Amino acid sequence: MAIDSTAPPLTIEYLKYENLILLECISGSRAYGLATAESDTDIKGVFYLPKSHYFGLHSDYVPQVNNATNDIVYYELGRYIELLLQNNPNMMELLATPAEKILYRHPVMDSFLSEWFISKLCKNTFAGFANSQIKKARGLNKKIVNPMDKEKKSILEFCSVFANNHSIPLANWLKEQPFSQSQIGLVVMPKSTQMYAMYVDADDKLNFSGLIQKPEATQLKLSAIPKGMIPIAYLSFNAHGFSKYCNDYAAYWQWVSDRNEVRYQTTVTHGKQYDAKNMMHTIRLLEMAYDIAITGQVIVERPNRDELLAIKSGASDYDALLMQAEQLTQKIETAFANSALPDYPNTQKTLSTLVTVRDQLYDLPKLLKDRFSDK
Structure with missing residues (x-):
């Protein structure tokens, strides 16, 4: 039996046609019990590479396959x-998907026991990710409260003049x-920052460079000044x-370009000046971290659908949500400190089982026997 070294492109359609799907679940808000009439249906799952990829000469490992909108994602078994x-957190949720949200589950997936993975490391991942979302929410709040004008400020707006014993813009x-x-010539002052x-070329005879040559300039221009000028x-x-302004300006308008306009308009409508969906998931993650520890x-x-949807x-x-998040974080720290969970997942059992499962999926003993029998 020859092994094909050519590697067909992996798509969702190909994975399903070749029966490479090992797990397929409804995820996101519908799995959390937080779906509303406007909610999309997200799908996450696990696949394994075809033999042509795994045993062939294909050098690029494919860790995941997804659709264009990224609401359907399958992760390769090894990934x-x-x-x-x-x-x-995403994979731990996929591992623990409620039975009624599982669309398909290959028997080999029963080989990986959830108790091998649940560990005190979840404190860092669930709570850590949640707290990163709080920082993101703070940044978003700042953007909403302090919008930036589309017209970019000139470098000249960051300059002050010292004249007649006082400073003015x-x-x-x-x-x-x-x-x-444009009639001004600049010279760097020695030993200063x-x-x-x-200097001024009042008669336009010295061809000074001016302070800037274009409105969008990012540097001041220097000029050659005749000796003796005052x-x-x-x-x-x-x-x-x-x-800092240039960085903030670029970040703000990139955010405007990339933002989910529907979510943004919802934020504007409720008038609280923060991404409410983001904060809901922040609280959810923190509560899940506490559940894991306990x-x-x-x-x-x-279990608290109404509370989370209210957020x-x-x-x-x-500010009340930030306080709630801080209180939950403190509870999580205490709960994990007193938890009997292992510090880390059981890597040894997991990896040995992964090898066994790969053997089963590819029927490796038979594959090797066929290869040698060909000779």
């Missing part, structure tokens, strides 16, 4: 096990002058402030 050993100072910024001497004033450039189980379907609808104040 699934790898993430379970890391106590990845450059724009205000220029309004009082009989010349424009972002300080410049300013500076009319001194300029200070807030380089750190300008750099019960030793991953409880996917949440999603924007019924709670942002």
Whole structure:
């Protein structure tokens, strides 16, 4: 029996046609018991590589296959096990999917026991991810409360002028002058940081570079100044402030481009100025982490549907949710400290079982026998 070294492209359709699916579950809000009329149906599952990929010359391991919208995702068996050993929340939820949400389950999946994976590492992954979402929510709250104008500020707005023993914004100072910024020549002040001497070419004979040449400039221009000229004033450039503004501007408008507009409009409508869906899942993850420490189980379907959906609808104040999250985090720390769970998943049993399952899936003993019998 020859092994085909060519590797067909892996798609969801191909996985199903070749019966490579090992596990297929409804996930997301429908698995959590938090679905509403507007909820999509998310699917997650596990597949195994065809022989042509696993034994052939195909060098690129395919860890997952998904559709264009990423609401249907299948993880390769090895990647699934790898993430379970890391106590990845998505994989732990998939492992513990309620029976009524399982669409298909190959018998070999019973070989991997949930108690091998549930460990104190879940404190870092579930609660850690939740707290990263809190930071994300804080950043989102800042973006909503402090929107940025589409017209980008000029570098000149971060400059001040020292003249007549006081400092004023450059724009205000220029309004009082009989010349424009293009007639100014700048020279770096020695032994100083972002300080410049300013000279004026009132007759436009010296071809000074001006402060900037284009409105979108990100650097001030310097000029060659004739010897003996007297500076009319001194300029200070807030380089750190300008750099931070440019980074914030880019991040804000990238967020506007990438954001889920429906979720954003929901946020605007409920008027609480935070991503309510994000905060609902933050609280959910923290509660699941606490459940794991207390019960030793991953409880996917949440018992407090109404409470969580109230958070999603924007019924709670942002600061109150942050306080609730902090209190849950403290409870989680105490619960895991007193938990009898192992510190880490059982890697040895898991990996030895993975080898056995691979043998079964590929019927390896028969495959090797056939190969040698061909000779």
